[in-house]
Amino acid sequence: MGQFASDTFQLLTRHVRTTLRIPIWILVTLVQPVIWLSLYGQLFRRIVDLPGFQVTSYIDFLTPGVVVMTAFFGSAWSGMGLLNDLNDGVMSRLLATPVSRGAIIAARVLHAALTVIVQSSLILGLGVLLGASFANGLGGSLAVVLVAALLGSGFSALSNGLALLTRREETLISVVNFFGLPLTFLSSAFIASVLMPEWIRAIARFNPVNWAVEAAREAVLGNDWTVVLGHASLLALFALTCGIFATRAFATYQRSL
Amino acid sequence: MERERAIVAEELVKHYREGVQALAGISFTVRRGEIYGLLGPNGAGKSTTVRILATLTRPDRGRAVVAGHDVLREPGQVRRAIGYVAQASGVDRWATGRENLLLQGHLQRVPPRELRRRVDELLEQLGLLEAADRLVNTYSGGMRRRLDIAMGLIHRPAVLFLDEPTTGLDPESRALLWTDLQRLRAEGSVTVLLTTHYLDEADRLCDRLAIVDHGRVVVEGTPAELKAELQGDRVTLEVEGDTGQAVRALAGLPGVLETVTNGTEVIARVSEGATAIPLLVTVLERAGILVSAVTLSRPSLDDVYLHHTGHRYRSEGDTRVSSLAAGATRRT
Numbered sequence: 336m337g338q339f340a341s342d343t344f345q346l347l348t349r350h351v352r353t354t355l356r357i358p359i360w361i362l363v364t365l366v367q368p369v370i371w372l373s374l375y376g377q378l379f380r381r382i383v384d385l386p387g388f389q390v391t392s393y394i395d396f397l398t399p400g401v402v403v404m405t406a407f408f409g410s411a412w413s414g415m416g417l418l419n420d421l422n423d424g425v426m427s428r429l430l431a432t433p434v435s436r437g438a439i440i441a442a443r444v445l446h447a448a449l450t451v452i453v454q455s456s457l458i459l460g461l462g463v464l465l466g467a468s469f470a471n472g473l474g475g476s477l478a479v480v481l482v483a484a485l486l487g488s489g490f491s492a493l494s495n496g497l498a499l500l501t502r503r504e505e506t507l508i509s510v511v512n513f514f515g516l517p518l519t520f521l522s523s524a525f526i527a528s529v530l531m532p533e534w535i536r537a538i539a540r541f542n543p544v545n546w547a548v549e550a551a552r553e554a555v556l557g558n559d560w561t562v563v564l565g566h567a568s569l570l571a572l573f574a575l576t577c578g579i580f581a582t583r584a585f586a587t588y589q590r591s592l
Numbered sequence: 593m594e595r596e597r598a599i600v601a602e603e604l605v606k607h608y609r610e611g612v613q614a615l616a617g618i619s620f621t622v623r624r625g626e627i628y629g630l631l632g633p634n635g636a637g638k639s640t641t642v643r644i645l646a647t648l649t650r651p652d653r654g655r656a657v658v659a660g661h662d663v664l665r666e667p668g669q670v671r672r673a674i675g676y677v678a679q680a681s682g683v684d685r686w687a688t689g690r691e692n693l694l695l696q697g698h699l700q701r702v703p704p705r706e707l708r709r710r711v712d713e714l715l716e717q718l719g720l721l722e723a724a725d726r727l728v729n730t731y732s733g734g735m736r737r738r739l740d741i742a743m744g745l746i747h748r749p750a751v752l753f754l755d756e757p758t759t760g761l762d763p764e765s766r767a768l769l770w771t772d773l774q775r776l777r778a779e780g781s782v783t784v785l786l787t788t789h790y791l792d793e794a795d796r797l798c799d800r801l802a803i804v805d806h807g808r809v810v811v812e813g814t815p816a817e818l819k820a821e822l823q824g825d826r827v828t829l830e831v832e833g834d835t836g837q838a839v840r841a842l843a844g845l846p847g848v849l850e851t852v853t854n855g856t857e858v859i860a861r862v863s864e865g866a867t868a869i870p871l872l873v874t875v876l877e878r879a880g881i882l883v884s885a886v887t888l889s890r891p892s893l894d895d896v897y898l899h900h901t902g903h904r905y906r907s908e909g910d911t912r913v914s915s916l917a918a919g920a921t922r923r924t
Contacts, residue, residue: 345698353686356727424680428743431646431676432699433668591609592649 339435346434346442347449350416354450364409368458371401372465379525387529390556395469398462399479399551400524402455406483407519407544409454410447411511413491414498417443421502430589440495440581447491448484455483469555478554478563485570486547492577496584518544523552543573597657598624598751598783599645604654606640606807614640616807617654622751622800627777627784629798631791631893637807638787639679642755645785646676659750672701675744675752675782679759681736682743685729689720689739692728693746700747707746714742718772734765741772745782752776754786758793766793773797791893803897810900815893822891822899824849825865827872829858830885841879842872852898861895 354360376394383393390396420426429439459469459476469475498507521538522545528536539545550566553559599622606615615637622628630638643649645658647667656663659673683692690711697707715721718738728736737757744752757773758766774797776782788794794801795815802812811818831838835853842851842860847868850861862868865888873883 342699345695349684349687349691349695352691353684356686423685424678424682425684427643427648427678427680428676428682428696429699430648431671431674432696433671433701434699590650592643 339438339441342435342438343441343445346438347445350442350446351449353416354446364454365457368401368405368454368461371404372397372458372461375401375525376465382526385530388527389529392467394462394465394467395556396527396552397525398459398467398469399555400522400548401462402458402479402483403486403522403544403547403551404519404524405454405458406451406487406547407490408511408515409450410487410489410491411494411515412507413443413447414494414496414507415504417495417498418502418504418507421498436585436589437582440492440578440585443495444488444491444578444581448488451484451487452480455480471555471557475555478567479551482547482550482554482563482567482570485567485574486543489543489570489574489577492574492581496577496581499581499584499588502588518542521545522548524548543570546570546573596624598622598626598659599628599785600655600657601641601645602655604641604644604651604656606637606644606649606651614807615644615651615654618804618808619654620802620809620812622783622785624783625780626799627773627786627797629794629801630785630787630804631789631794631798631801631897632787632804633789636804638789638804639755640807641804642676642753642785642787646674646753647671648676672747673750675747675749677740677744677752677754677757679756681740683728683736683739686727688725688727689715689731689742690724692739693742696743697746700749702747710746710748714745718742719768732765734761734768737761737765737769738772741769749782751783751785754784756787756789758788758790770797791897795893803900805901811896818893818896819891822861822895824861824863824891825868826889826891826895827860827862827865827869828885828887828889829860829872829876829883830856831858831876831881831883832856833881837879838876838881841875841881845871845875847871850899859895859898861891861899 372394375397379397380393382388383391383396459479494507494511497510501507521535521542523531523539524544528539528549531539546566546569550563550570553562602619603617604615604619605617607613618637618641630641632638640649644651645656645663647663647670650664658670661669661673663670687695693711693714694707697710702710715724718741720735720738720742723731723735728739731739741754741757744754758769761769770793773784776784786797798815800812800814801818802809804810813821829838835856835858838858839851839853842848842858847863848860849863852859860868860872869886869888873886876883
């Protein structure tokens, strides 16, 4: 266990360092949410006038949605880093050492979660700068970050598992592209769920992205903490399932060599 | 006895999923402290053998013991005892040389206090001290290769695997790497298993070597033994005309031990080169075959290879390269 923890920490350090060395990545990470918030914020501004929409300011409504969307997309690409390691021979080099096998996956998932935590905090701050006001203050914001991190962990594990099974960038790219937008729009990220058609609402109930959006929005704007807790538990379960999947995929990968 | 044997490979067999047979029962033993070479063309099964010994790939059949531990039953023990330097570099390009070494040392369980000293020592030994804090992405091929080797040595392993260490290097870097490996051998603390498709490299570096072809060992010995086994000299005759006819004309002449064709050349192994040449030329001219050039040489590993496999050594452009190219993608 000690070995697992310290290996995870060392590998996590490596991933964080790599991320910080890509300035363009940091720039995009900062600029993209600004674009989402201001673009969607303007585009759908009048949507709050629709009957059934319970908030009066769209930016209040949108910010948690953008947090979750960014967390989801960012972590869904997490498997790309692992594919680079496979292609560069880094994985073989690691596997020829006594490194804890679990740490290799754990470090990637934690890296995704950590990235999400930083991004989410920044986006919430940007939201406030753009005029959002969150009724539940700092506590609510912390809950949003936590929910986003859970979602990010799940999708990062899923992405790494897929990367190990398919071992092709092309496959991962098509899967993320195929599911990315539909999963975002089959959630209440941009529009209140009461305004969704019945069938979309039915599907959204099984969509982890929607769990996260509902939990995040309730955490900053609402007052029903059982919703937050319930959805967060579902997300934890989702993350756990994906984690098991990724571990299995890693074992399959090693056996296939 | 077991302690004197750093690596034992017994009848290793490996098929890949597509049905390609990589290993057809390869066996050899490496003694402690020696540099042992696996020499063969691309696709002969050298990399697969090393990957099995480094616990990265499971053999379908056979047994392997590295540093006293069975690779299938005690992979953890094997990993602690080995350094593995693959063909594909495996260093992190977005980290500095020092960061790479520190991480590797940690994963190889080098005590933290010793690690810093060890890193400096290796950087110094391999001439990387100045580049130590630069990103590996900025390194030249030769520097990257030396870092690879430093990574493999960080925990003072009992056995070091070097898979094609000089492939793709310019001659200068290659010579530099040879010097490093020769120094390593002089220290005698580590056993090295080296794969190569360069005959001169095997000849120069290896205490003993095995020629590998189609997934099995064809012949094994010290470079000197292997060459001595082929007595006499090599006479290469460039002929104008039918080489097959030339071979028939030369076979059975006194002092001629073996004749083979190679393109427009006829290669004869003879017991005494100086006296044989006039005879060979005369016999050929009498048979109506014009000799345009004659070279006399001592047998090289090239001849050893030719003698044992029945085909001339070709490291590039070989038809079997295609099966290896498939292997390379699979291995990633």
